[in-house]
C-alpha cells in the first residue's frame with residue numbers, strides 16, 4: 025500500500041505557528057539581561073529605561089484572546105505587561121495547584137515575551153484587584169491560629185510557600201530576565217501601607233519579613249512594594265492612584281515608579297458606569313514624566329471580565345471593563361487608546377533626556393510650570409503644564425509663546441516644538457455598539473427578529489425551596505462564609521414554626537412582620553414555599569435589615585431564608601474577617617415578639633442544582649420540558665442550545681428580562697448576571713469636564729439604568745457551527761425567552777482636529793509636515809470606509825454622532841473627504857486652508873468628520 029503523506033491538521037498547524045512565534049520571540053528578550061535600578065530609572069543591561077506598562081490580568085480573558093490583546097498593547101506603545109498572580113485560582117484546595125486554561129500563567133508570560141514585551145509579575149499574593157477575597161484562597165481562613173497579613177507563622181508559612189512556588193515555576197521556565205525571560209520586575213504584598221496602622225505592632229515586622237522573604241528567593245530582578253512608604257531596601261516603594269506626580273520614593277537610590285494609574289474605575293452591581301476622560305489620563309501621565317517619573321503602568325490597560333465567581337466585593341460586577349484603552353471585548357477604545365499611543369511615542373522621543381537627569385523646574389506663572397531635562401550632550405526635552413482647572417493660558421518659554429489649555433501638558437521633545445498636548449486629541453473616536461443578532465448563519469432568516477431563543481427551545485429544572493438536600497441543624501444563626509467556606513454563593517436558613525390556633529400573637533390571618541438582620545449580601549425570603557421578599561446590600565455597605573409583612577397560617581409554617589454572597593470582600597483592614605449571612609430573625613405583631621435567632625435552624629450549603637452540576641449536565645431525565653415554560657418564578661434552572669453567532673466579532677448575551685443568577689456557556693461560567701440591579705438615578709454627569717482632579721465618582725454614566733445588562737461570552741467558549749449549551753440559574757424570576765445575543769462592533773468613526781493641534785507624532789521634526797492631520801482607520805483589517813456622513817472645515821461643533829456646521833464652513837469639505845477616504849481602510853487629510861480653502865480668515869479652524877466602514 026502506498027504511504028500517504030501526512031498533512032498537518034489545522035490544529036497542529038496553528039500549534040506549530042505558535043511554537044515558531046514563541047521561538048522567534050527572542051531577538052531582544054531571549055538574551056539574558058540584568059535588571060537593576062538607580063535614582064532615575066529601572067536599568068536594563070546597564071541602560072536606564074523609560075518604561076510604559078499596562079495591566080492585563082490573564083484570567084480576565086481567555087488564552088485565545090491573549091495574543092491579540094498583547095499585540096494591541098504593543099501597538100499602543102507599551103513596553104511592559106503587568107499582571108497579578110491569583111493565588112485562589114492556582115491553589116483552590118490547599119496543596120493542589122491548577123495552571124490550566126485561563127490560569128495558564130506561564131503561557132501568558134511566554135505570549136508577552138513572544139510579542140517582545142517585558143513583564144512585571146505582581147505575585148502579591150494578596151492582590152485586592154476587585155477579586156474574590158483579594159486573591160486569598162478561602163481555605164487559608166480555616167488554618168488554626170492564622171491571622172492574615174501580620175507577623176503570624178501560619179500565615180507566613182502559606183504566603184512563603186505560594187510565593188516560592190510561583191518563583192520556582194518562573195525560574196524553571198526561564199522567565200526571569202536574567203534567564204533570558206521577560207520578567208523584569210516583581211511585586212510582593214499590595215498596598216499594605218494603606219492599612220498598616222490598623223494591624224498593630226507586628227505590621228512592620230511583617231513587611232520586613234515579606235521583603236526579606238522575597239529577596240531571599242533570588243529572582244535577580246528588583247522587587248517593588250506599592251503604597252508602602254517604609255518598604256525596606258532594596259525593595260522599591262511605588263505609587264498607586266489617579267495621579268502620582270507628587271510621589272517621592274523613600275530613598276534617593278530608588279526611581280520614581282507608578283504601578284497603578286487607574287485608567288477608569290471598576291463597576292459594581294447597583295452602581296453607575298465610571299469612565300475617565302483620556303485628556304485627564306494623559307495629563308496625569310504627562311505630569312508624572314514631567315516631574316521625574318520613569319515607569320508608569322495603566323491599571324487596567326485591558327480590564328476584561330470577572331468570569332465565574334471570581335469577582336470580589338461585595339457586589340463587584342461581572343464586567344471589569346474599567347474604561348481601559350482596550351475594552352472588555354478586546355476592541356480598541358478610541359480615542360483613548362490612540363491618544364495614549366501618541367503620548368507614548370512622544371515620551372519615547374524624550375527618553376534620552378528623561379533618563380539622563382532630574383528635571384529643572386521653572387514657574388511660568390500661577391499654576392503654570394515648566395520642567396526641562398537637558399543632557400550634557402545637548403539633548404533637551406521640556407514639559408509645559410497648565411494645572412489650572414479652568415483657565416487657559418499663554419506662557420512664554422525660551423522666548424517663545426505657547427498656548428496651554430487648562431489642565432493640560434505640552435511636550436516639547438526638542439525644547440522648541442510642541443509634539444503633543446494632553447488636551448488636544450488627534451486620534452479618531454470609534455463608536456462601539458452592541459448589534460443584536462441572530463445566533464445562526466442562515467441568511468434567509470435575516471429578516472426575522474430572532475436574536476432571542478423561542479420558548480419551546482428551553483428546558484428547565486426547579487430548584488427546591490429550603491434546606492432539604494444535604495442538611496444539618498444548629499441552634500442559632502451561623503455566619504455564612506465560615507459555614508459555606510465559599511463553596512457556593514448560597515446558604516439556606518430554614519425553620520418551621522408551629523402556630524396554634526389559639527395563640528394570642530401568631531394566629532391564622534394576623535399580619536406579622538418578619539425582621540431579618542443580615543451582614544449581606546442578598547436575601548430571598550420564602551414563607552410557606554412562596555417568595556415573599558428580596559433585598560440586598562450594596563458595594564459600599566453589604567449589610568441590611570429587612571422588614572417583611574407576612575401572613576402565617578395556623579399549624580406548621582415554613583420560613584426559608586436564602587442568603588447569597590456576591591463576591592467576597594477584597595479590600596480594607598481585616599477584610600478577611602468581614603462576615604456575611606443572617607444575624608437576627610424576629611417575628612413581631614402588635615401583641616408580641618418572638619425572637620427566632622437562637623432557635624434551631626436547618627441549613628443547606630449550596631443548591632441542589634449545584635450538587636447535580638447542572639451547569640454541565642445534559643441528562644434528559646434531569647431537565648424538564650412543558651408546553652408552557654415557567655417564567656418569572658424564583659429558583660429555576662434553564663437550559664437551551666444556540667448556534668454560534670455570525671461573523672467573528674466578540675459576542676455578548678443581553679440578560680434583560682432576567683433577574684439575578686449565574687450563566688454558563690458549554691459548561692463555562694461567564695459570571696453572575698444581575699440586570700435588575702440598577703444604578704442610582706442621580707450622580708451622573710451629562711458630559712464630564714476632564715479639567716480638575718478626577719475621582720472614581722466624578723464621571724459616571726448610566727444612572728437609573730441596569731449596572732450591567734450585557735455579558736461577554738468569549739468566542740473561544742463557543743463552538744463554531746455547532747449546538748452550544750446555555751445554562752442559567754435564576755434566583756428571583758425572569759423570562760429566559762427574552763435573553764438575546766449581540767455582537768460587539770465598531771459603528772461610526774469620528775475625528776475632530778483643529779489647526780491648533782500638533783502634527784501627527786511621527787511627523788515631528790520633518791520640516792515639510794507642520795500641519796495637523798486628521799486620520800481615519802477602519803478597525804477591521806478587511807473593512808474599508810464606505811461613507812462619509814459628515815465633514816466640515818471651519819467652526820463645526822457637537823460630538824461624534826451629532827456634529828453640525830458652525831458659522832464658518834468650507835463648501836468643499838465633504839467632497840474632499842469622500843475622495844480621500846471612501847474605498848480605503850485608512851486615510852489622512854491635512855487640516856489646512858491649503859486643502860480646503862479659507863472660509864473665514866483669522867479664525868482658528870477645525871475639521872470634523874464622521875464616517876462609517878463596511
Ligand code: GAL
Pocket residue numbers: 151152153154214215264284290
Ligand atoms: C488598588 C489595588 C488594586 C485595585 C484598585 C482599584 O487599591 O491595589 O488591586 O483594587 O485599587 O481598582
